[in-house]
Amino acid sequence: MSTDPSRLGTSNIVRAAITQTTWTGDIDSMLDKHEKFARDAAADGAQVICFQELFYGPYFGITEDAKYYDYAEPADGPIVQRFAKLAKELNLVMVLPIYEEEQPGVYYNTAVVVDADGTILGKYRKHHIPHLDKFWEKFYFRPGNLGYPVFNTAVGPIGVYICYDRHFPEGWRELGLNGAQIVFNPNATKPGLSNRLWEIEQPAAAAANGYFVAAPNRVGREDNEYGEAAVTFYGTSQFVDPQGNYVGELGSGVDEEVVIRDLDLGMIRQVRNNWQFYRDRRPESYTSIPKP
Numbered sequence: 001m002s003t004d005p006s007r008l009g010t011s012n013i014v015r016a017a018i019t020q021t022t023w024t025g026d027i028d029s030m031l032d033k034h035e036k037f038a039r040d041a042a043a044d045g046a047q048v049i050c051f052q053e054l055f056y057g058p059y060f061g062i063t064e065d066a067k068y069y070d071y072a073e074p075a076d077g078p079i080v081q082r083f084a085k086l087a088k089e090l091n092l093v094m095v096l097p098i099y100e101e102e103q104p105g106v107y108y109n110t111a112v113v114v115d116a117d118g119t120i121l122g123k124y125r126k127h128h129i130p131h132l133d134k135f136w137e138k139f140y141f142r143p144g145n146l147g148y149p150v151f152n153t154a155v156g157p158i159g160v161y162i163c164y165d166r167h168f169p170e171g172w173r174e175l176g177l178n179g180a181q182i183v184f185n186p187n188a189t190k191p192g193l194s195n196r197l198w199e200i201e202q203p204a205a206a207a208a209n210g211y212f213v214a215a216p217n218r219v220g221r222e223d224n225e226y227g228e229a230a231v232t233f234y235g236t237s238q239f240v241d242p243q244g245n246y247v248g249e250l251g252s253g254v255d256e257e258v259v260i261r262d263l264d265l266g267m268i269r270q271v272r273n274n275w276q277f278y279r280d281r282r283p284e285s286y287t288s289i290p291k292p
Contacts, residue, residue: 220233
């Protein structure tokens with residue numbers, strides 16, 4: 001008999017952390033900063049942590065410049081190996097959003113999931129790639145091709161959806177159907193139309209799919225890299241519960257921060273029993289979705 005607390009409907013508290021910061025100007029200091037974030041979170045009892053999109057570099061989609069290809073490395077490369085070792089030391093599940101090199105000239109916007117014992121469980125590759133003003137991502141990334149995996153970790157089943165992905169409800173639903181209880185959505189999101197979308201998309205996804213959403217976002221202005229062309233990322237990293245409510249306050253809109261919240265996974269079964277969206281789905285009637 002399963003003893004999964006979310007299945008039984010009993011309380012199962014997972015302490016989760018998400019982080020937000022700006023670009024320091026070099027990779028080494030960014031890696032050191034995020035190691036400190038992880039150590040601080042673990043000291044505060046966190047069991048899982050997710051960093052922001054492309055966590056160890058600037059958000060280079062601001063421009064189209066081949067020099068940023070040098071930020072890519074394999075999904076089992078030195079950066080992931082460093083944090084896998086740290087995950088084992090701290091007994092901390094980690095979601096590591098990196099710039100992945102599959103081979104020279106083939107790059108993905110990827111999140112690697114590492115279990116609390118340091119095991120690299122796998123990766124998710126961002127599916128939806130924008131090509132908009134100061135989001136010139138098609139210059140840097142191929143679209144993801146690994147589906148919507150869910151990883152069985154020490155804190156339960158987790159999925160990942162990256163930044164621009166969040167505008168597409170189909171992927172959120174795929175993650176729910178695949179068994180995710182927490183979906184991490186690392187971001188690099190700037191002011192504009194996205195402000196309103198940032199307010200509504202994570203709560204809508206969490207409520208529609210009956211799981212927790214954790215969405216870290218960059219914060220601050222990376223003018224040390226881009227000067228006057230820089231944008232101001234607005235932080236406000238957030239956790240949302242399966243009813244679509246924020247878990248605690250939003251992160252700061254201007255300062256770096258480690259946001260830590262307690263998530264009661266027992267809510268998932270309770271909410272899904274009250275709101276029977278999975279029962280009442282009609283996939284056979286959604287005839288236009290598989291079509292171009």
